[in-house]
Amino acid sequence: MAEVKPNYTLDMRGEVCPVPDVETRRKLKTMKTGEVLEVLIDYPLSKERIPANAPKEGGEVLSIEETGPSEWRIIIRKQ
Amino acid sequence: MQGTLIGGLIVGILFGFLLQRTRMCFNSAFRDLRYFKDNWLWKQGLMAIAVETIGFQAMAAMGVIKLHPSAFIPAAQIVGGFAFGMGMVLAGGCASGVTYRIGEGNVTAIIAATFYAISAAAARAGKLKGLTGLFGKPITVTMTNPGVYAAQDGKVAPTVANLFGLNPWVVSIVFAAIILAYLFFTKTSQRKAPMHWAIAGVLVGLVGMLAYWSQQTYSLGITGGWINLFTATMTEAPYNWIGMEVFGIIIGSFISAAIFKEFKIRFPKDPKSYVFAVIGGLLMGWGAGVAGGCNIGHFLSGIPHLAISSILASIFFILGNWFMYWLVYGRN
Numbered sequence: 001m002a003e004v005k006p007n008y009t010l011d012m013r014g015e016v017c018p019v020p021d022v023e024t025r026r027k028l029k030t031m032k033t034g035e036v037l038e039v040l041i042d043y044p045l046s047k048e049r050i051p052a053n054a055p056k057e058g059g060e061v062l063s064i065e066e067t068g069p070s071e072w073r074i075i076i077r078k079q
Numbered sequence: 080m081q082g083t084l085i086g087g088l089i090v091g092i093l094f095g096f097l098l099q100r101t102r103m104c105f106n107s108a109f110r111d112l113r114y115f116k117d118n119w120l121w122k123q124g125l126m127a128i129a130v131e132t133i134g135f136q137a138m139a140a141m142g143v144i145k146l147h148p149s150a151f152i153p154a155a156q157i158v159g160g161f162a163f164g165m166g167m168v169l170a171g172g173c174a175s176g177v178t179y180r181i182g183e184g185n186v187t188a189i190i191a192a193t194f195y196a197i198s199a200a201a202a203r204a205g206k207l208k209g210l211t212g213l214f215g216k217p218i219t220v221t222m223t224n225p226g227v228y229a230a231q232d233g234k235v236a237p238t239v240a241n242l243f244g245l246n247p248w249v250v251s252i253v254f255a256a257i258i259l260a261y262l263f264f265t266k267t268s269q270r271k272a273p274m275h276w277a278i279a280g281v282l283v284g285l286v287g288m289l290a291y292w293s294q295q296t297y298s299l300g301i302t303g304g305w306i307n308l309f310t311a312t313m314t315e316a317p318y319n320w321i322g323m324e325v326f327g328i329i330i331g332s333f334i335s336a337a338i339f340k341e342f343k344i345r346f347p348k349d350p351k352s353y354v355f356a357v358i359g360g361l362l363m364g365w366g367a368g369v370a371g372g373c374n375i376g377h378f379l380s381g382i383p384h385l386a387i388s389s390i391l392a393s394i395f396f397i398l399g400n401w402f403m404y405w406l407v408y409g410r411n
Contacts, residue, residue, distance in 0.1 A: 014347035
């Protein structure tokens with residue numbers, strides 16, 4: 001898959017729910033169609049919750065990539 | 080392993096492993112229901128409660144345990160419950176949530192749990208005990224034949240069954256049937272979780288039953304355990320079953336997180352998160368100390384007794400949780 005260049009980055013490492021979900025949704029709300037958001041997380045539950053909740057703000061999850069021990073990078077495009 | 084420290088430790092390890100695997104956080108369960116329109120964790124919790132409602136009743140009927148509904152002090156459960164509910168939002172997890180997240184390496188969870196233990200101990204047995212007493216004396220029901228209940232001088236804390244003179248079996252079966260009907264005949268949110276909510280709920284319920292058998296005086300709890308861990312470590316008081324159970328939760332969660340590669344020392348970047356953990360821990364501990372239990376003692380273990388105290392406390396846990404979530408995150 002071609003690397004998508006994110007327009008914004010949210011570094012949510014160290015935070016537990018609901019902070020990563022809430023901040024992701026808040027950011028998505030302000031973004032324009034086609035823009036891409038990169039969310040960095042290290043909390044396992046957020047990896048399950050963000051993909052479940054992002055579509056409610058028009059976010060399409062393009063990829064979830066493991067970037068380290070219990071660390072993930074989620075790429076979301078605003079539709 | 081009845082009433083022994085090793086019994087508490089084993090039950091705690093099982094519970095901690097399950098909490099980590101099933102992401103059993105009641106802070107999330109309550110919040111998701113209203114603000115995320117997501118009922119996955121809520122249904123998981125209710126499934127456990129349905130299993131325990133029948134399980135505790137069956138164990139008591141067989142004479143394996145006596146039911147110990149929690150003391151009913153209405154003002155304490157309302158005020159303490161609301162404070163606890165607000166605190167869990169700031170602390171980033173309920174009492175069991177912050178406990179199991181210590182095993183995952185979460186630094187804010189360690190901070191929240193420490194302040195939780197301090198303020199709960201202060202409210203129950205320390206410098207804030209006088210204030211706790213102002214909420215009143217327990218209201219009890221006098222029963223000539225306590226049956227499945229543990230009574231003191233014929234007095235038992237009120238439950239739906241003994242308050243209205245109903246057969247506890249009938250109440251339990253009707254209640255469990257209502258929960259099951261809700262669980263399986265309403266729409267459930269979808270989630271890619273490691274374990275299906277229904278299976279997770281049944282397993283948590285079974286651990287709750289094992290806990291009751293092992294401890295004898297109650298099922299799972301968190302608050303009393305944290306108080307015991309601190310006081311027994313810093314004074315000459317002995318460790319007890321529930322202190323070991325809380326210690327076991329941390330170990331069990333660590334084992335699960337290590338096996339599934341989810342252990343990591345996690346530090347939030349935002350300084351605000353640390354301040355929230357301290358304030359949230361203090362509020363939660365004080366609230367649970369006053370209310371006589373947390374989301375585990377009152378919600379998970381208390382509702383299956385259909386204890387009036389636990390039902391009232393749980394309602395205010397949820398209201399406090401929704402109020403603080405709205406205050407901090409929900410207004411824009």
